[in-house]
Amino acid sequence: MVEYTRRQRLTEDLKNGWISIRALSMSYKFPEKVIADDIEHIKKSISRRGKLMLKPAECINCGFVFKEREKIKGPSKCPECKSERIKDGMFMLVENK
Ligand SMILES: [Zn+2]
Numbered sequence: 001m002v003e004y005t006r007r008q009r010l011t012e013d014l015k016n017g018w019i020s021i022r023a024l025s026m027s028y029k030f031p032e033k034v035i036a037d038d039i040e041h042i043k044k045s046i047s048r049r050g051k052l053m054l055k056p057a058e059c060i061n062c063g064f065v066f067k068e069r070e071k072i073k074g075p076s077k078c079p080e081c082k083s084e085r086i087k088d089g090m091f092m093l094v095e096n097k
Pocket residue numbers: 059060061062063064078079080081082083
């Protein structure tokens with residue numbers, strides 16, 4: 001039986017549809033920072049075979065949309081209204097046909 005590494009499993013999960021770092025962190029039982037690093041790594045290594053799609057995080061309170069950030073991990077506070085009710089950014093991996 002093939003033993004998959006966490007990054008290989010993550011890659012498979014990301015192909016299955018939109019998912020947030022928070023959700024991945026809960027299902028893998030690894031801190032969000034570790035998952036964010038993994039995704040950063042996957043993003044670099046996938047470059048020729050596919051594309052990592054990102055739906056940016058959004059403020060639930062005022063609707064402020066966080067632009068694509070250097071850091072993959074979502075923000076914790078809205079710069080506009082200072083609300084902490086942030087809808088997580090979501091990720092999905094789309095493979096080249
Ligand atoms: Zn806001």
